[in-house]
Amino acid sequence: MTTDTNWRSPCPISTSLEIFGDKWTLILLRDMFNGKTKYGEFLQSPERITTNILATRLATMTRHGIAQKQLYQSNPKRYEYILTDKGKGLHPILVSMCHWGNEHYPDTWIAPAHFMEKV
Amino acid sequence: MTTDTNWRSPCPISTSLEIFGDKWTLILLRDMFNGKTKYGEFLQSPERITTNILATRLATMTRHGIAQKQLYQSNPKRYEYILTDKGKGLHPILVSMCHWGNEHYPDTWIAPAHFMEKV
DNA sequence: AGAGTCACTTGTATTTTGCAATTCACTATT
DNA sequence: AATAGTGAATTGCAAAATACAAGTGACTCT
Structure with missing residues (x-):
C-alpha cells in the first residue's frame, strides 16, 4: 500500500472519496x-x-489496503481478494447507502439481514 | 426531478452510486x-x-431531488441551493465517511460536533 | 498436441472531468 | 448614456476515466 x-x-x-469515490469500488x-473473493465471481x-x-480496481483497492490479494491454490496459482480490517470498516457506509436507497x-432490493447486521 | x-x-x-457516486456531489x-447555499460559496x-x-453538479442534484434551487433575492435575481429531506437523509453516510477517514x-480534519451530530 | 479455464492485458472509442476564458443579466458609478 | 462591477453561469478544448471487444499467458486435462 502506498x-x-x-x-x-x-x-x-x-x-x-479519493479512495472509493468511483463507480465500482463500493x-x-x-x-x-x-x-x-474471485475475479470470475466479481x-x-x-x-x-x-x-x-x-x-x-482490484489493484487499486489492494494498494490502498482495503483488500488483500491472497494465494488460495498453488497448482495452478490462483489468487483471491479478501477484505482487510480497513475495508471491513467501510461496512457502515454501505449499510447507510442501502437504507437511503x-x-x-x-x-431497489432489500439487502439480506446478514449483510445489514454484519459487525 | 426526473x-x-x-x-x-x-x-x-x-x-x-448513480445518484452521488462521483467526486463532487458528496x-x-x-x-x-x-x-x-450559494454558487460563490461552493x-x-x-x-x-x-x-x-x-x-x-448543482443541476443534477436538483434533478435528483437532493437539493432545491430557491430564489433568495429578486433584484437582481439570485438563487441559493438548499438540501431537501432526501438530501438530508444522506447525512449518516457523510458521518460514517468522516469516522472512517x-x-x-x-x-484528516476532525469534523465539528454540530456536523457529526446533526439530526 | 489440442482444447479448455481463469485471470488478466491491450487497443481503441466514448464519456466524464479539468482548465481557462468568455458571456449574460443585472446593478452601481461616472 | 456609457462604463465598470458582481454573481452565476456557459463555452471550447485538453486530459483522464470508463467502456467495449478482442487477444494473451500460464497452467491443466484429455
Missing part, C-alpha cells in the same frame, strides 16, 4: 461482504463490470 | 450541511471545484 498524501484537502470526506466491496454481478476495470427508490 | 429507472441494477448501493452535500471550498462542474488517515 500512502498518497496529495489529497485534494485534509477533509475526511474528500480523502475518503460495488466490489459489497460483493466481498457477500462472500465473493464478473458475474448484475452491474457487469468489465475485465479491465475489474483488474485495475431503499427509502428513496422503492424498487 | 426519475431515471435504467439503473445498472436494482441494488440500493448501485442505485445510490463534497457539495458536506458544504450544504455546513450552511453553504467555489471557496478547499477542493476547488471548477465553475462548469459546479453548475452541472479520521480512523485510517490520521491527518
Whole structure:
C-alpha cells in the first residue's frame, strides 16, 4: 500500500472519496461482504463490470489496503481478494447507502439481514 | 426531478452510486450541511471545484431531488441551493465517511460536533 | 498436441472531468 | 448614456476515466 498524501484537502470526506469515490469500488466491496473473493465471481454481478476495470480496481483497492490479494491454490496459482480490517470498516457506509436507497427508490432490493447486521 | 429507472441494477448501493457516486456531489452535500447555499460559496471550498462542474453538479442534484434551487433575492435575481429531506437523509453516510477517514488517515480534519451530530 | 479455464492485458472509442476564458443579466458609478 | 462591477453561469478544448471487444499467458486435462 502506498500512502498518497496529495489529497485534494485534509477533509475526511474528500480523502475518503479519493479512495472509493468511483463507480465500482463500493460495488466490489459489497460483493466481498457477500462472500465473493474471485475475479470470475466479481464478473458475474448484475452491474457487469468489465475485465479491465475489474483488474485495475482490484489493484487499486489492494494498494490502498482495503483488500488483500491472497494465494488460495498453488497448482495452478490462483489468487483471491479478501477484505482487510480497513475495508471491513467501510461496512457502515454501505449499510447507510442501502437504507437511503431503499427509502428513496422503492424498487431497489432489500439487502439480506446478514449483510445489514454484519459487525 | 426526473426519475431515471435504467439503473445498472436494482441494488440500493448501485442505485445510490448513480445518484452521488462521483467526486463532487458528496463534497457539495458536506458544504450544504455546513450552511453553504450559494454558487460563490461552493467555489471557496478547499477542493476547488471548477465553475462548469459546479453548475452541472448543482443541476443534477436538483434533478435528483437532493437539493432545491430557491430564489433568495429578486433584484437582481439570485438563487441559493438548499438540501431537501432526501438530501438530508444522506447525512449518516457523510458521518460514517468522516469516522472512517479520521480512523485510517490520521491527518484528516476532525469534523465539528454540530456536523457529526446533526439530526 | 489440442482444447479448455481463469485471470488478466491491450487497443481503441466514448464519456466524464479539468482548465481557462468568455458571456449574460443585472446593478452601481461616472 | 456609457462604463465598470458582481454573481452565476456557459463555452471550447485538453486530459483522464470508463467502456467495449478482442487477444494473451500460464497452467491443466484429455
